[in-house]
Amino acid sequence: MQTLFSIACNRWDPEPDAVLQDEAITALEGGKVLLLPHLAFPLPQSEQGLLSPEFLGGHAKNVSLGPDGQIKHSAGADEQREALRHLMERFARQATTLVSSLFPRYAASLERARTSYRPAEIAGRAYSPIKDDTRLHVDAFPTRPMRGRRILRLFSNINPHGKPRIWRVGEPFEDMAQKILPRVREPIVLKNWVLAAVRATHGVRSPYDNLMLGLHDQAKLDDAYQKNAPQAEVSFPAQSTWLCFTDRVMHAAMAGQFVLEQTFHLDVAAMAAPERAPINVLEKMAGRKLA
């Protein structure tokens, strides 16, 4: 199983030729993880002190920065939190430039969503199965309906001690859905409207959102699937960058510390091969419209 597609680029504003653009988009939309082993996000000396889990507030997994510039779940003195916000803003800008340069056809509809800083070691953290990202899953969030839009995420390993981030990458989306979809139970339609009306969700959840969340939960809850499904361990070296559609790629983060992550949302219509979007795969399997 070929899970990675490597690109030998070391700039955040690359100028890929047409051949590389084509290969990269085919790999990305086809469910591979794009690895840029030579693209680091270096921190100047003045920011090195921010490499510590002490800047993570409360029980949160990540510090997060909204596209509106609001930082959440950070801890520390005002000055340090402001420095962290600056660092994350810079990362968000560079990530946006990179994705727009590698995939010019996405640029117009690429929506910058949350940025996160993940300073805690993953290995050894204890969570309930559904919150446990060391279990293989596709990303789907209960409060953030996507109605078919894509979730594209870009990660940079900024570990100062040379420690890689270790993932497991699972089987193709279609294979996973064949196994898990028959078990997914949909909530009654009315519940989605009630959740939206009381503002528990940002907008109304579509059948697509229910099925995706069902796939996320059922895969994580299935110990046999976690153990026996086709999978490969992947190591993302310190000072490398990678990206994938996390709503399609089955992934689990097993170990590592200090990562920056940028989430983008993308319209299916911007894709080179829209038939590979999970919504189109699931609509075909379900035989009905899902959003």
Ligand code: SIN
């Ligand atoms: C995830 O998206 O499940 C976690 C990825 C990571 O933090 O490396």
Ligand code: FE
């Ligand atoms: Fe995930």
